[in-house]
């Protein structure tokens with residue numbers, strides 16, 4: 001049994017708690033949050049112990065691992081502290097706000113010899129994973145163009161999101177999902193160019209990032225400036241010289257309402273009827289926790305969404321932000 005402590009009982013903490021509960025061989029043993037009510041509520045729901053200070057969770061010898069669901073600006077401090085106490089770590093995305101923070105995290109994890117993974121849930125999202133498989137299997141042919149989009153209203157449940165110094169704004173908080181996905185498909189782009197809109201707080205909160213990979217291009221649109229009533233919507237289209245695969249996910253409210261989503265997932269091949277490609281039906285957050293727990297049970301290092309990969313993808317997102325600020329392209333290779 002892998003005993004997990006959850007740090008941060010907010011919006012995504014609740015999703016992780018449900019996922020841990022659903023995974024065989026995992027137990028949600030502790031929920032810690034500086035907000036006592038939040039800790040008590042989530043701990044009570046799952047029969048876990050509630051702590052009100054992160055320190056108690058790090059010191060708890062019953063725990064094998066911690067899931068860090070704190071606001072982004074606290075990830076680095078929490079990962080370093082957890083690693084120093086010998087805890088394995090699953091840390092929410094975006095991994096951090098600066099490359100120097102990820103370097104500290106990598107140092108701490110390597111010196112302590114613990115295992116760490118970043119919760120890039122899109123890696124485990126059935127249709128995103130199935131489309132990557134179609135590309136890897138050559139079904140799409142040579143890739144020509146990929147576009148992604150992720151549009152939402154402001155994340156109104158917590159005010160820290162709207163402060164770019166704390167969340168990084170949509171370019172780090174939201175675009176990171178698709179920049180990470182495009183990285184898994186095509187690697188590091190040679191060049192990044194972004195245009196966007198800064199909201200009143202100075203955060204780049206609706207951004208179109210273009211990425212150049214040799215003769216091929218990709219784009220990632222991410223924003224949380226959509227009006228009230230806009231359903232949270234993500235999509236991608238990957239075009240190859242033999243086929244195109246397209247996905248659209250749309251849900252009223254936020255991602256936690258995902259079971260009610262309307263989805264379309266279609267493969268278009270010339271001369272054939274459109275097909276619905278096969279894909280897993282497992283909840284992506286459960287699949288993510290299951291993979292992490294499985295790695296711990298087998299004593300192997302997670303190979304998906306490692307800290308080093310997250311560092312690379314953060315560099316891509318920060319290059320997009322630099323492009324927004326300078327108005328010019330940024331070369332990465």
Ligand SMILES: NC(=O)c1ccc[n+]([C@@H]2O[C@H](COP(=O)([O-])OP(=O)(O)OC[C@H]3O[C@@H](n4cnc5c(N)ncnc54)[C@H](O)[C@@H]3O)[C@@H](O)[C@H]2O)c1
Pocket residue numbers: 007008009010011012013032033034035038052053054069070071072074092093094119121157158173255
């Ligand atoms: N993967 C996804 O789909 C997804 C979705 C939403 C958020 N996130 C990420 O998850 C992280 C958390 O986001 P959220 O929406 O859950 O935020 P949130 O504000 O809803 O929750 C954060 C929780 O941390 C607690 N907290 C803050 N400081 C603390 C401290 N020092 N000690 C203990 N507890 C403290 C708060 O009381 C709150 O309950 C962010 O990095 C965010 O980008 C990921």
